[in-house]
């Protein structure tokens with residue numbers, strides 16, 4: 001059965017032409033084909049994507065605990081990007097700005113007459129009440145449309161109050177998804193924060209953890225493991241993150257990239273400007289965590305560190321052994337569908353496979369092609385590659401230190417020469433016969449659900465309820481449905497416990513959805 005075609009055939013010719021590029025049914029032949037990504041959703045289709053402001057303010061800047069992040073816009077934008085994000089943060093001095101939602105609460109008269117006055121007033125109040133060292137102003141759609149000059153207000157704020165103030169033109173409508181917002185946030189962090197303090201690291205194993213937003217405490221769990229081994233974690237971008245720590249992040253020896261999609265920009269820029277190497281890591285999943293810890297030890301090339309790494313791995317594994325076996329016995333053979341933003345649909349497949357759950361469908365809301373294909377080559381390939389390939393990769397033959405990131409041209413040139421398994425993208429971890437969908441929409445969700453019948457569907461708040469009403473277990477992979485952490489060793493059993501509870505309490509299967517009993521559409525003839 002060609003599931004992909006069954007779904008696509010229901011579209012009009014115009015939509016078919018667009019969507020066929022975004023949906024792939026994996027076979028030996030299609031595996032090597034490009035998948036269309038990071039392009040505009042067809043107008044009228046109900047997409048699950050978010051906006052540029054969500055990527056900039058909601059994801060990257062929002063978790064900074066010592067920054068007063070001020071949304072210049074209607075209250076809903078500030079509230080939604082605050083109240084729904086489960087990024088946790090602890091502070092020592094009791095001043096934690098992420099507990100507050102700061103907004104200028106723009107109203108109609110401000111849209112008509114301009115909102116800068118209100119922005120200045122909000123900053124004045126914020127400085128008087130909270131005395132922040134840094135304020136970040138984030139624009140929403142109407143601010144871009146009416147042309148308020150938030151950058152001028154930021155410069156004025158710095159002069160007036162002697163504090164740092166940065167402005168982010170991340171109007172929601174910019175670009176095609178959250179992805180542009182990540183970029184806008186990171187560019188300014190790079191330009192204005194990184195490199196402004198030079199405190200030396202505590203030891204030679206100094207790292208930054210990039211692309212970890214501490215949802216449900218994930219970052220804390222990763223830090224706990226790294227600290228046990230002996231790493232000095234200089235900063236985290238940006239889960240439980242701080243402006244003060246990020247100033248010093250260029251002093252680290254190595255950058256660890258957890259969510260590649262949202263942060264590869266910083267990793268690349270820090271490599272160019274400060275020579276800080278980076279490697280991809282994945283602390284979601286037991287095997288992935290072990291691999292990541294070993295890759296880190298291999299980077300530093302230190303025997304003592306490698307031994308300590310193995311000791312910690314053994315101990316952590318022993319602590320979860322019993323639960324791991326129990327949940328494996330409960331979950332083995334189940335199937336899952338995953339549809340999240342730009343990295344978790346890949347990372348969670350590896351955690352699911354630790355418990356014997358296979359993935360029948362996976363998709364990203366806003367990933368770029370490299371997240372599907374993985375333009376980064378893992379170190380072993382450099383040893384195997386012939387010298388010609390190495391030339392293209394711009395790395396020394398015996399330099400196993402960092403992963404090589406391929407440019408578009410290098411990727412096109414090398415992809416037929418380097419086996420697919422050696423790339424780090426999502427596709428290489430997927431089985432033939434599974435489905436990959438970019439920018440999955442509500443219609444396709446319903447159709448694939450009927451055809452693939454996964455036991456569990458992981459996605460977000462927008463599609464969760466329709467999935468449940470269709471009788472399928474739905475878990476939120478953005479917010480973890482108020483649970484977590486799911487990272488590292490302990491997190492993996494938390495995750496397995498949560499989905500076991502769900503699967504063995506199949507309440508949603510007992511529900512008769514309203515549309516089965518009565519028509520949900522009502523119409524009457526004019527005058528009738």
Ligand code: CFN
Pocket residue numbers: 055059178211213215259260261262340341342343344345365477478479
């Ligand atoms: S925390 Fe991250 S892990 S940053 Fe990104 S791509 Fe979003 S907010 Mo929702 S859960 Fe999701 Fe990823 Fe990176 Fe989160 S999969 S969509 S923009 N994401």
Ligand code: HCA
Pocket residue numbers: 049050051054055058084085178341459460461462476478479
């Ligand atoms: C966003 C944030 C989001 C939304 C989650 C969801 C998050 O990009 O708007 O749709 O359930 O993780 O909070 O991705």
